[in-house]
Amino acid sequence: MSCKYMDGDTIAAIATPAGESGIGIVRISGPDALSVLASVFRDKHGRSRASFESHKMYFGKVVSRDGEMVDQVLAAAMLSPNSYTGEDVVELHCHSGRVVLRSVLELVLEHGVRLAEPGEFTRRAFLNGRLDLAQAEAVADVVHAKTKQSLKLALNGLSGRLSAEVSALRDRLIQVVAHIEAEIDFPEDDIDELAVNSLRGIIAETISDIEGLLNKAASGRVYRDGVSVVIAGRPNVGKSSVFNAIVKERRAIVTDVPGTTRDVIDEYVSLSGVPVRLMDTAGIRETEDVVEREGVSRSRESLDQADVVLYVVDASSLGQSYDATDDERTLSSIPRDQTILVLNKIDLVQGTVDEAPFGELTPPAVVKTSAVTGAGLVELEGQIVDLVVRENLSAGEAVVTNVRHEDALRRAKKHLEDALGATDRDTPLDLVVIDVREGLNALGEITGETVDDDIIDRIFSDFCVGK
Numbered sequence: 518m519s520c521k522y523m524d525g526d527t528i529a530a531i532a533t534p535a536g537e538s539g540i541g542i543v544r545i546s547g548p549d550a551l552s553v554l555a556s557v558f559r560d561k562h563g564r565s566r567a568s569f570e571s572h573k574m575y576f577g578k579v580v581s582r583d584g585e586m587v588d589q590v591l592a593a594a595m596l597s598p599n600s601y602t603g604e605d606v607v608e609l610h611c612h613s614g615r616v617v618l619r620s621v622l623e624l625v626l627e628h629g630v631r632l633a634e635p636g637e638f639t640r641r642a643f644l645n646g647r648l649d650l651a652q653a654e655a656v657a658d659v660v661h662a663k664t665k666q667s668l669k670l671a672l673n674g675l676s677g678r679l680s681a682e683v684s685a686l687r688d689r690l691i692q693v694v695a696h697i698e699a700e701i702d703f704p705e706d707d708i709d710e711l712a713v714n715s716l717r718g719i720i721a722e723t724i725s726d727i728e729g730l731l732n733k734a735a736s737g738r739v740y741r742d743g744v745s746v747v748i749a750g751r752p753n754v755g756k757s758s759v760f761n762a763i764v765k766e767r768r769a770i771v772t773d774v775p776g777t778t779r780d781v782i783d784e785y786v787s788l789s790g791v792p793v794r795l796m797d798t799a800g801i802r803e804t805e806d807v808v809e810r811e812g813v814s815r816s817r818e819s820l821d822q823a824d825v826v827l828y829v830v831d832a833s834s835l836g837q838s839y840d841a842t843d844d845e846r847t848l849s850s851i852p853r854d855q856t857i858l859v860l861n862k863i864d865l866v867q868g869t870v871d872e873a874p875f876g877e878l879t880p881p882a883v884v885k886t887s888a889v890t891g892a893g894l895v896e897l898e899g900q901i902v903d904l905v906v907r908e909n910l911s912a913g914e915a916v917v918t919n920v921r922h923e924d925a926l927r928r929a930k931k932h933l934e935d936a937l938g939a940t941d942r943d944t945p946l947d948l949v950v951i952d953v954r955e956g957l958n959a960l961g962e963i964t965g966e967t968v969d970d971d972i973i974d975r976i977f978s979d980f981c982v983g984k
């Protein structure tokens with residue numbers, strides 16, 4: 518494989534997170550990586566080495582220009598083209614501490630190496646054909662994966678499942694373009710009606726495959742980005758108890774999303790692999806109390822942003838004398854198909870429960886629970902997942918999880934529909950081919966074949982330095 522960047526400069530960065538830990542890695546990539554390694558590295562006998570075998574670890578130390586030890590390290594060289602970036606790559610596995618890593622990095626930078634920009638290693642991997650753009654974006658998804666299921670989908674993307682599918686669609690369209698252009702080049706031949714029909718068939722099939730990918734994209738995004746589930750209802754119906762019961766069952770997942778407000782408490786949980794931000798709100802009811810009113814208004818705000826609302830009611834209090842005013846007011850202000858009615862405290866109910874206590878305002882999804890005995894909580898979890906994951910995603914299939922890819926697919930579909938419509942209206946083939954080409958270009962944006970530099974810049978600037 519050729520390396521477009523072999524003439525370029527050599528870059529370096531600390532590739533592991535800041536802080537004290539067992540190992541921290543300084544990564545170097547570019548044409549001078551090996552000579553820098555030779556200059557800074559001494560083996561355990563204090564000798565310098567002229568050459569390094571690819572993909573082998575060398576134990577020794579990093580020394581400054583005047584021979585002073587900076588750290589004891591394991592060094593590895595990955596020779597071009599068999600490296601992450603496709604260039605010569607060197608990794609110095611140091612002890613991880615702020616001063617140690619900075620000292621090693623500074624030493625490396627003294628050898629004419631420049632500090633890498635955010636995402637520059639992965640960008641070079643892309644430019645050298647080691648990864649396509651969709652795979653490069655999947656690197657970030659792997660790093661940020663919130664649940665095991667999110668990780669599985671990200672690894673799917675990284676191994677090129679989506680890219681392969683998109684390439685197959687493009688190959689088909691390239692054939693269509695070639696075919697049409699041949700027809701255009703030889704206008705003296707009558708256009709073969711059969712040939713046009715078969716082109717139409719190929720375009721239609723491609724549109725339907727794109728639709729297949731788009732249908733699953735919303736679910737893909739759910740696993741990648743997660744959803745917010747807000748628990749609402751009047752005071753004392755058991756909202757906090759339901760919240761705690763779910764949080765206790767489902768291990769909280771680590772996140773760096775900033776914290777809580779006084780009135781809305783949140784926790785991150787994994788529900789069947791869906792990353793969920795679960796929020797408990799202050800009870801919503803009409804109130805004169807100023808402090809409570811503030812809580813209520815914040816609760817309403819979080820309701821507006823919820824993907825799913827768990828509307829909790831005390832099932833044991835339902836009956837003739839039940840005043841449904843507050844419930845009905847809230848239920849009428851949130852979308853029914855995003856709401857699950859939770860009939861809680863079912864353990865206190867003797868006999869049957871009215872499962873449609875709010876008439877037409879009762880959402881289609883209803884679950885009976887007891888936060889005390891745990892009854893119904895598994896079913897509740899299933900209902901939440903069903904509401905947000907509309908399509909089953911089977912392991913190993915190509916799944917779109919990225920808004921940029923989704924947008925490109927939508928545009929590709931639109932152009933191909935225009936092309937198909939044009940063939941129906943006997944539009945000249947040289948106009949049809951323009952639409953097919955546009956479709957082809959839109960698909961090419963996903964893998965990066967046809968994408969503007971500023972989009973590439975934006976994608977990689979979201980990465981951190983060292984990636």
Ligand code: GDP
Nearest residue numbers: 752753754755756757758861862863887888889
């Ligand atoms: P919130 O104000 O809606 O958050 O309600 P809490 O979770 O604080 O619960 C109010 C009261 O109801 C507490 O005494 C809970 O122990 C009780 N509670 C909550 N859920 C249940 C339930 O499912 N069954 C029973 N028996 N009591 C419950």
